[in-house]
Amino acid sequence: MRPVADSGCHILHVDMDAFYASVEVRDRPDLAGRPVIVGGLSGRSVVLSATYQARAFGVRSAMPMSRARRLCPQATIIPPRHAAYGAVSREVMAIFRAVTPFVEPISLDEAFLDVSGAIRLLGSPATIGRRIRAQVAEQQQITCSVGIAENKFLAKLASVRCKPDGLLVIPAGTAVEFLRPLPVSALWGVGEKTRQTLARLGLRTVGDIAAAPLGVLERDLGKAAAAHLHALADGRDARPVESSVREKSVGAEQTFEVDISDAATVRRELLRLSRRTTRALRSGSLAARTITIKLRKSDFTTITRSRTLPAATSETQQIYATACALYAASGLSGQARLRLVGVRAVGLVPAATTATQLTLGERGAAWRDAESALDRISGRFGPDAVRPAALIETGEAGGNSADVGRRRHGQASQD
């Protein structure tokens, strides 16, 4: 093994390769070496993950499934199994935590590790990276890529550059020459809109941004984004690896199979989403001060409306009532055709710290007890084991649902 110039590089970014698709292929060996796409089966779903054999045909994550099917009609399409991916993710994160306690998960399939405290015991960062790759492959039969550098931004960049099944070190002090020729989109925070704005300024590479006066960037991007991009373009990123990141909001949203204008149907969906949101709140022992709804019209324009409550809550009835009031006040109730609705709870606080304010006639304690009981039943028998009568679909007992608006992504029954 050739020595790698990794001194000063104590940040690792580990990224699983085509994670969901790799788990599916692992569990179905007959699919090995074939194009596989993980995604919903309905008309409006998108690609969640694709094997590299499918990517060779141009299939990409977040691409509409209809387009992916056209590009690669021979691909095997598999509906997602989120529980299976979550289980693999927990095992992989345990491998990381056996190396260092400083692990910051970014999503199910990637994490940053600060290994500065593990070097004396386990060897150089590159040695640690190779060890992690070997353990993931041995224990989970899937591959990952590891980027190693002096900060998070560069480590992430390195892992992207060595995919799939690779390991790349950006030696300390060489970041600027590595970064200079890259397109601006390589910078974290530059999406399509920002890329267009930068192109109007004549800035196309990371080197162009590094050379541009900060004032020019501030004028078109704002102070925070300008400072952020200028620092990244110089290879500077002071963010530490944070092993305990607190959630700031939880929520749920749903795209309808066909656009909906009927207010009663929208309210029913708001109830369903409020239940999902409050279940997430209660499972984290959290309550929320502010409730936000999101309404996306058929032309894809999106509005949000929010309301801050006198006290934080995790009760479905209160959040649902707030969501309905916001919907009624939006001016879209029964008017616009909606393709998506969402409910989000913001301003999270530990549930134990919330003061209970009951007004005359309220049945707060009774509701809380009932919802706690429902949570326990849901945990044992599934989320739809018990639900409000409003959410029992027409004809459900007979097996045929008339509620076509809600059917989606092949997961209509796993809400």
Add this chain to the structure above:
DNA sequence: TCTGGGGTCCTGCGGCTG
């Protein structure tokens, strides 16, 4: 081509308050 779902962060505006 026709765009999911879960999030975070930033900006700008208006109202309130001292």
Add this chain to the structure above:
DNA sequence: TCTGCAGCCGCAGGACCC
């Protein structure tokens, strides 16, 4: 009592990331 100002907060929207 009125006005101007600064700071804070709530709200809405947009961009971005995985």
